[in-house]
Amino acid sequence: MRLSEFELIRKYFNTANLAFEKNEVLLGIGDDAALLNLTKEQELAISTDVLVESVHFPAGAEPAKIASRALAVNLSDLAAMGAKPLCFTLGLVLADANESWINSFSKGLAKTARQFNIALVGGDVSKGPTTIAIQVQGLTRPGKALRRDGARLGDQVYVTGDLGDGAIALASLGIPTHLGDTFLFNENQPSSACSQYLEKAYYEPEPRIEFARLCAEFINSAIDVSDGLLGDLGHICKSSGMGARINIEDIPFSDSARCCVSSENLLRAALYGGDDYELCVTVAKDKREQFLLKARESRTKITCIGEIVEGNTISFLNTAGAEIPLEQSAYEHF
Ligand code: ADP
Ligand code: MG
Numbered sequence: 280m281r282l283s284e285f286e287l288i289r290k291y292f293n294t295a296n297l298a299f300e301k302n303e304v305l306l307g308i309g310d311d312a313a314l315l316n317l318t319k320e321q322e323l324a325i326s327t328d329v330l331v332e333s334v335h336f337p338a339g340a341e342p343a344k345i346a347s348r349a350l351a352v353n354l355s356d357l358a359a360m361g362a363k364p365l366c367f368t369l370g371l372v373l374a375d376a377n378e379s380w381i382n383s384f385s386k387g388l389a390k391t392a393r394q395f396n397i398a399l400v401g402g403d404v405s406k407g408p409t410t411i412a413i414q415v416q417g418l419t420r421p422g423k424a425l426r427r428d429g430a431r432l433g434d435q436v437y438v439t440g441d442l443g444d445g446a447i448a449l450a451s452l453g454i455p456t457h458l459g460d461t462f463l464f465n466e467n468q469p470s471s472a473c474s475q476y477l478e479k480a481y482y483e484p485e486p487r488i489e490f491a492r493l494c495a496e497f498i499n500s501a502i503d504v505s506d507g508l509l510g511d512l513g514h515i516c517k518s519s520g521m522g523a524r525i526n527i528e529d530i531p532f533s534d535s536a537r538c539c540v541s542s543e544n545l546l547r548a549a550l551y552g553g554d555d556y557e558l559c560v561t562v563a564k565d566k567r568e569q570f571l572l573k574a575r576e577s578r579t580k581i582t583c584i585g586e587i588v589e590g591n592t593i594s595f596l597n598t599a600g601a602e603i604p605l606e607q608s609a610y611e612h613f
Pocket of ligand 2: 310311355356359502503504505
């Protein structure tokens with residue numbers, strides 16, 4: 280039988296002979312980043328993400344944009360831990376050493392590296408199908424990292440920015456999504472204004488580093504939404520031993536997303552799509568005001584979409600309070 284992505288990791292990598300205990304490893308496989316014990320004042324957060332041509336970006340895409348995106352999606356995992364970016368390594372596999380391609384790639388990478396103050400400290404270059412593997416490292420204060428397992432009964436569930444843009448943009452770039460043939464645009468193709476907006480959302484996702492660091496003390500649990508809200512909020516619920524109730528009318532969408540696809544497909548993009556790189560966080564009700572104040576300070580759009588409840592399932596409710604049936608399970612790479 281075919282293994283799912285998470286079964287594969289659990290069966291072959293999260294094993295006693297590989298992911299064994301070390302004094303310095305505070306948190307291993309299972310969160311947005313691992314946490315290592317560095318000094319009395321600092322913990323190290325480490326995370327890696329791989330981008331493959333024609334899967335995560337179209338062949339022929341502008342190299343500067345691919346580079347920015349590759350670093351940004353890695354930074355998003357540091358944001359999900361509330362970590363401050365420190366340094367990164369770059370594993371680069373290229374079909375050929377085209378200097379103008381590499382020059383543009385390097386410039387895009389530098390722009391994002393400077394913006395988030397994360398320095399390149401090593402890597403590897405090899406020949407093969409174009410692939411970018413980045414590992415990022417960040418710092419957190421001991422015991423203060425945000426994790427998936429801290430959601431508590433009655434917490435409010437918030438998301439940053441808008442959901443669904445990632446999957447809709449991927450489709451508009453001509454990359455097949457896993458949402459299937461019924462994931463269609465209202466018109467044949469989105470208008471040029473919508474395309475521009477979506478392309479920017481896709482290539483320049485905003486890692487919510489500042490938001491997470493400013494709001495960390497009021498957040499009980501966090502994850503970045505890379506595989507769709509259903510799956511990622513599912514990880515929070517599973518690791519926290521909780522369920523969630525989400526009001527679908529409250530899920531935030533961009534005007535461009537609304538303009539491009541039907542309301543049904545909007546919801547599918549948010550729930551099962553992925554590539555949004557927004558944060559989903561849970562906050563105790565009595566911390567709400569302080570949390571919102573800090574979120575405003577970070578100039579981040581933030582929306583309350585539901586709450587943490589008892590149980591182990593996520594229910595999505597319409598305005599009438601009726602539960603909508605889920606048509607598919609969360610996105611997995613296999
Ligand atoms: P994210 O979406 O935050 O990048 P993933 O869903 O890719 O996280 O991975 C889930 C967890 O499994 C993470 O903690 C990640 O580090 C771990 N993981 C993924 N692939 C592997 C692998 N090949 N070996 C070990 N751990 C892995
Ligand atoms: Mg993540």
